[in-house]
Amino acid sequence: xxxxxxxxxxxxxxxxxxxxxxxxxxxxxxxxxxxxxxxxxxxxxxxxxxxxxxxxxxxxxxxxxxxxxxxxxxxxxxxxxxxxxxxxxxxxxxxxxxxxxxxxxxxxxxxxxxxxxxxxxxxxxxxxxxxxxxxxxxxxxxxxxxxxxxxxxxxxxxxxxxxxxxxxxxxxxxxxxxxxxxxxxxxxxxxxxxxxxxxxxxxxxxxxxxxxxxxxxxxxxxxxxxxxxxxxxxxxxxxxxxxxxxxxxxxxxxxxxxxxxxxxxxxxxxxxxxxxxxxxxxxxxxxxxxxxxxxxxxxxxxxxxxxxxxxxxxxxxxxxxxxxxxxxxxxxxxxxxxxxxxxxxxxxxxxxxxxxxxxxxxxxxxxxxxxxxxxxxxxxxxxxxxxxxxxxxxxxxxxxxxxxxxxxxxxxxxxxxxxxxxxxxxxxxxxxxxxxxxxxxxxxxxxxxxxxxxxxxxxxxxxxxxxxxxxxxxxxxxxxxxxxxxxxxxxxxxxxxxxxxxxxxxxxxxxxxxxxxxxxxxxxxxxxxxxxxxxxxxxxxxxxxxxxxxxxxxxxxxxxxxxxxxxxxxxxxxxxxxxxxxxxxxxxxxxxxxxxxxxxxxxxxxxxxxxxxxxxxx
Numbered sequence: 001x002x003x004x005x006x007x008x009x010x011x012x013x014x015x016x017x018x019x020x021x022x023x024x025x026x027x028x029x030x031x032x033x034x035x036x037x038x039x040x041x042x043x044x045x046x047x048x049x050x051x052x053x054x055x056x057x058x059x060x061x062x063x064x065x066x067x068x069x070x071x072x073x074x075x076x077x078x079x080x081x082x083x084x085x086x087x088x089x090x091x092x093x094x095x096x097x098x099x100x101x102x103x104x105x106x107x108x109x110x111x112x113x114x115x116x117x118x119x120x121x122x123x124x125x126x127x128x129x130x131x132x133x134x135x136x137x138x139x140x141x142x143x144x145x146x147x148x149x150x151x152x153x154x155x156x157x158x159x160x161x162x163x164x165x166x167x168x169x170x171x172x173x174x175x176x177x178x179x180x181x182x183x184x185x186x187x188x189x190x191x192x193x194x195x196x197x198x199x200x201x202x203x204x205x206x207x208x209x210x211x212x213x214x215x216x217x218x219x220x221x222x223x224x225x226x227x228x229x230x231x232x233x234x235x236x237x238x239x240x241x242x243x244x245x246x247x248x249x250x251x252x253x254x255x256x257x258x259x260x261x262x263x264x265x266x267x268x269x270x271x272x273x274x275x276x277x278x279x280x281x282x283x284x285x286x287x288x289x290x291x292x293x294x295x296x297x298x299x300x301x302x303x304x305x306x307x308x309x310x311x312x313x314x315x316x317x318x319x320x321x322x323x324x325x326x327x328x329x330x331x332x333x334x335x336x337x338x339x340x341x342x343x344x345x346x347x348x349x350x351x352x353x354x355x356x357x358x359x360x361x362x363x364x365x366x367x368x369x370x371x372x373x374x375x376x377x378x379x380x381x382x383x384x385x386x387x388x389x390x391x392x393x394x395x396x397x398x399x400x401x402x403x404x405x406x407x408x409x410x411x412x413x414x415x416x417x418x419x420x421x422x423x424x425x426x427x428x429x430x431x432x433x434x435x436x437x438x439x440x441x442x443x444x445x446x447x448x449x450x451x452x453x454x455x456x457x458x459x460x461x462x463x464x465x466x467x468x469x470x471x472x473x474x475x476x477x478x479x480x481x482x483x484x485x486x487x488x489x490x491x492x493x494x495x496x497x498x499x500x501x502x503x504x505x506x507x508x509x510x511x512x513x514x515x516x517x518x519x520x521x522x523x524x525x526x527x528x529x530x531x532x533x534x535x536x537x538x539x540x541x542x543x544x545x546x547x548x549x550x551x552x553x554x555x556x557x558x559x560x561x562x563x564x565x566x567x568x569x570x571x572x573x574x575x576x577x578x579x580x581x582x583x584x585x586x587x588x589x590x591x592x593x594x595x596x597x598x599x600x601x602x603x604x605x606x607x608x609x610x611x612x613x614x615x616x617x618x
Contacts, residue, residue, distance in 0.1 A: 069355065070326030071351035102353065119227070176198025203218050206220035266316075293378075357377060439452035446583060
């Protein structure tokens with residue numbers, strides 16, 4: 001057996017072999033040329049030039065990868081409980097719950113998905129920040145923006161929660177700078193305040209204008225370019241944003257019709273020669289199934305998808321080739337016909353970074369447009385079984401160190417999971433607990449307080465009994481309470497007549513809320529029947545509404561506790577905005593924490609409320 005030659009000799013032998021092979025090839029070509037007729041030389045040269053030109057000429061079409069997600073809401077760490085799960089349809093027709101999400105895994109998923117792709121763009125459809133857990137929310141979502149920069153986000157639309165702290169704060173998120181009130185959160189290596197960099201990616205707000213100037217407050221669109229491929233992105237939020245954001249957050253702003261706005265900028269892009277267009281829209285729908293891999297276009301799948309996005313999609317110009325949507329926190333990959341009747345892809349990737357959507361758009365270099373018939377898309381789970389992205393782990397550890405003194409402080413104890421956002425029922429056990437906490441706070445301000453109402457959208461998570469980190473089972477930390485109620489609303493008191501209270505309860509299922517009911521969470525003592533077999537306001541059975549077992553008196557006055565968002569008529573509850581004799585209390589998170597502290601201990605934890613205050617008739 002001969003010994004293996006050293007590496008440098010192997011390389012030398014390889015080079016020598018290549019030289020000899022090349023020489024042999026040249027000799028063969030020379031001999032062949034000598035045997036050919038004289039005019040064959042010109043023909044051979046021409047053939048070689050044509051072959052070389054064909055090899056260099058790019059293909060007419062290229063596949064563009066569009067990776068997208070929505071409604072991240074600052075969930076850098078894996079969301080807890082049902083908020084961190086997706087359901088997957090199994091081959092036997094059953095559904096399986098899978099733990100998913102967390103920016104360490106989202107970054108790994110996106111980076112792996114991009115491997116081998118020459119053309120890849122990553123986009124989002126709003127609500128990346130706002131209503132965030134403490135790790136991000138405590139620092140006005142600077143950690144989330146930093147994470148989005150690192151994972152390679154190219155563009156996003158605004159969502160309603162981007163306006164939680166107002167237009168000036170949104171401009172800071174885009175452009176950078178230290179927070180005007182809280183200053184800089186980090187220090188550089190010299191110990192000096194470290195200025196927040198801002199978002200590397202553009203926030204698009206085509207349908208949000210300044211009331212005085214009439215101009216968009218941020219860029220309405222952007223054009224992504226790579227090796228001759230150009231794709232325009234138009235970003236809009238739902239026109240109804242003022243109905244679900246505090247008045248201070250949207251002061252001086254005007255929100256316009258989604259269809260009219262998109263069509264306007266689609267024409268502008270088209271005139272600029274940008275024929276491939278994607279709309280990022282923070283409005284969505286509801287699929288017929290909660291399984292993320294449900295095929296809503298399959299035969300016999302029912303309506304597939306319903307909700308506001310269906311009418312919007314049918315009205316948006318055929319110039320737009322695909323819609324990335326959000327807001328409803330649902331998962332779907334569906335086609336909805338455009339105004340010309342042609343199918344068009346509409347996607348949404350659930351929420352909290354649990355899924356991402358991978359869409360293939362075939363780009364025609366000659367027409368500069370997307371070949372609509374070749375569009376393919378699918379949602380993928382951000383699995384927690386994969387390797388974490390090290391840079392994201394470092395980011396979380398850095399910010400977690402800053403947050404720890406506040407986040408880890410115990411505020412109460414629970415005996416079991418208390419479902420909130422993940423309850424899946426009109427009345428949530430955690431909603432009842434929060435309403436009770438707000439009534440208790442209200443009574444400390446005014447002993448005449450009668451009841452409390454809590455909007456379901458203000459409950460952002462569950463309270464999970466299982467230990468997390470260094471805490472013990474059943475301990476509720478300030479950070480966990482913050483995740484449940486991150487908005488810094490105040491607990492207000494107002495006077496409402498019995499008739500106004502009945503009207504407000506009926507507004508849960510009528511008017512702006514008829515298609516997607518918003519069932520208020522109610523304090524102990526208030527009861528009524530919700531008859532889902534009926535329609536509109538009739539679903540709230542008037543005669544069943546009682547307080548302390550007594551029917552509501554239309555002419556009597558009731559002292560009602562509610563957060564400042566509802567007191568301003570938010571979420572379509574205009575009647576609640578008409579309350580009189582207002583009294584402003586502490587912020588809702590303090591009220592919740594104080595209640596947990598006063599009513600629980602390690603020996604006597606709070607048990608999940610029965611959630612039996614609203615009788616449901618189906």
